[in-house]
Amino acid sequence: MEKVKIMIDPGHGGRDPGAVANGLQEKNLVLTIAKHIQQTLLQNYHVDVRMTRERDTFVSLEGRAELANAWGADYFLSIHINAGGGSGFETFTFTKAGSKTKEYQKAVHEEIATRLYEKDRGMKEANFAVLRSTRMPAVLTENLFIDHPKDSLRLKDATVLKAIAQGHVNGLMKLLRLTPTRTSPAPAFKGERAYRILINDKQIGAYKETENVLAQVEQHLKTATKIEVQQL
Ligand SMILES: [Zn+2]
Numbered sequence: 001m002e003k004v005k006i007m008i009d010p011g012h013g014g015r016d017p018g019a020v021a022n023g024l025q026e027k028n029l030v031l032t033i034a035k036h037i038q039q040t041l042l043q044n045y046h047v048d049v050r051m052t053r054e055r056d057t058f059v060s061l062e063g064r065a066e067l068a069n070a071w072g073a074d075y076f077l078s079i080h081i082n083a084g085g086g087s088g089f090e091t092f093t094f095t096k097a098g099s100k101t102k103e104y105q106k107a108v109h110e111e112i113a114t115r116l117y118e119k120d121r122g123m124k125e126a127n128f129a130v131l132r133s134t135r136m137p138a139v140l141t142e143n144l145f146i147d148h149p150k151d152s153l154r155l156k157d158a159t160v161l162k163a164i165a166q167g168h169v170n171g172l173m174k175l176l177r178l179t180p181t182r183t184s185p186a187p188a189f190k191g192e193r194a195y196r197i198l199i200n201d202k203q204i205g206a207y208k209e210t211e212n213v214l215a216q217v218e219q220h221l222k223t224a225t226k227i228e229v230q231q232l
Helices: 026-044 061-071 099-113 129-133 149-155 158-176 210-220
Strands: 004-010 047-051 075-082 089-093 120-125 138-145 195-199 202-207 227-231
Touching: 004 026, 004 061, 026 047, 026 075, 026 158, 026 210, 061 075, 061 129, 075 129, 075 158, 089 099, 099 120, 099 138, 099 158, 129 138, 138 149, 138 158, 149 158, 195 210, 202 210, 210 227
Parallel strands: 004 047, 004 075, 075 138, 089 120
Antiparallel strands: 089 138, 195 202, 195 227
């Protein structure tokens, strides 16, 4: 079965920080969320994932859509943080979106809603460039307000960013009716077993959960010359 292609689009980047307030920059928050989504999808599901940017670089709006179109992505998911004096989260499709896109929006929106207790501002439509120029179902999410005191505190909490990412993942997987390829870790990996990870002979941490071990390995794969996983 051919893998579903998902293009994740962390908004802004490089010289465009997006919204800035309370010591936070939108471009950094959305990259963190997008990377969580990418990692979770690749580790647990039979899907192809690309990102319009993997680091702090500038990519134009048309450039983002073009990357998705040229790849032939099946779904486009743009991640943003809101600003301008409100609170809570909302999601967008293009104003002329079809029913398939609306179904996609609903799935993602509902799953984010179950993980965020802040105000649900609703499912909306807008004439945003990345939604207009992409040729596949595309959804843009605005996750909390960077300039709202309480929202910004939540955005400083790594577990909240992970919860937002997980909402996106679960929405997509519900829509695609995909189940994890690796079911819950084998019993042998539960209990007290733990693993120490050494990068270039230097210990960076010890982990019990398989997904955390794999996440660390993946994070260092491109830069490390030697990666060791030792059972404790
Ligand atoms: Zn934005």
